[in-house]
Amino acid sequence: xxxxxxxxxxxxxxxxxxxxxxxxxxxxxxxxxxxxxxxxxxxxxxxxxxxxxxxxxxxxxxxxxxxxxxxxxxxxxxxxxxxxxxxxxxxxxxxxxxxxxxxxxxxxxxxxx
Amino acid sequence: xxxxxxxxxxxxxxxxxxxxxxxxxxxxxxxxxxxxxxxxxxxxxxxxxxxxxxxxxxxxxxxxxxxxxxxxxxxxxxxxxxxxxxxxxxxxxxxxxxxxxxxxxxxxxxxxxxxxx
Numbered sequence: 001x002x003x004x005x006x007x008x009x010x011x012x013x014x015x016x017x018x019x020x021x022x023x024x025x026x027x028x029x030x031x032x033x034x035x036x037x038x039x040x041x042x043x044x045x046x047x048x049x050x051x052x053x054x055x056x057x058x059x060x061x062x063x064x065x066x067x068x069x070x071x072x073x074x075x076x077x078x079x080x081x082x083x084x085x086x087x088x089x090x091x092x093x094x095x096x097x098x099x100x101x102x103x104x105x106x107x108x109x110x111x112x113x
Numbered sequence: 114x115x116x117x118x119x120x121x122x123x124x125x126x127x128x129x130x131x132x133x134x135x136x137x138x139x140x141x142x143x144x145x146x147x148x149x150x151x152x153x154x155x156x157x158x159x160x161x162x163x164x165x166x167x168x169x170x171x172x173x174x175x176x177x178x179x180x181x182x183x184x185x186x187x188x189x190x191x192x193x194x195x196x197x198x199x200x201x202x203x204x205x206x207x208x209x210x211x212x213x214x215x216x217x218x219x220x221x222x223x224x225x226x227x228x229x230x
Contacts (some may be wrong), residue, residue, distance in 0.1 A: 034218075036221070041226075042224075043204060043222055043223040044156070045221075046220070049218060051208075072123075100161060100172065101146075101158065101219060103157070104155055105154060
């Protein structure tokens with residue numbers, strides 16, 4: 001069965017520091033992978049997606065993610081975080097039925113001034 | 114170019130009442146998905162609909178929950194005889210029609226936060 005694991009429940013980084021959020025997936029075929037961000041009380045905004053091709057994917061707000069098939073990972077990175085990046089981040093994979101998205105449990109990012 | 118619309122944004126119901134959540138997809142999108150987010154958890158898939166058809170309802174609870182996407186008007190998620198455990202945020206997403214096996218991105222609405230007293 002498909003699944004997504006985000007091992008870090010809560011991460012705190014200093015403003016201006018680099019960020020890496022971890023994501024591991026379990027999927028038999030080539031996965032379609034996503035990162036979404038959710039601000040408190042808000043809906044989900046798509047940061048970036050990987051369908052095929054270049055394994056380094058650029059997204060909005062300066063985020064990027066790298067697909068590593070050998071490690072079943074799709075980690076999200078940002079070279080320098082801003083206070084406005086504080087939010088919940090969800091990694092997701094499209095399920096085998098090609099209709100549902102399976103979400104990880106999320107990583108809450110806090111920014112230290 | 115409006116995004117996915119959901120209303121109401123907040124809904125309070127007493128146990129035993131009915132809750133109706135509405136979702137209007139983005140213009141040009143004919144596929145609608147409903148997800149539920151329990152407190153401190155990720156989103157869980159509930160149901161996938163196209164106009165007048167339920168395509169995948171594998172995530173829907175067997176009782177009290179139903180969904181529809183009529184030919185005209187918004188998609189409706191209906192919860193009958195609500196219980197406290199139904200308190201959650203319910204998100205709707207939409208996508209354009211699929212072409213073959215090509216993946217289409219799902220765009221999410223702001224959610225409806227249901228509180229059952």
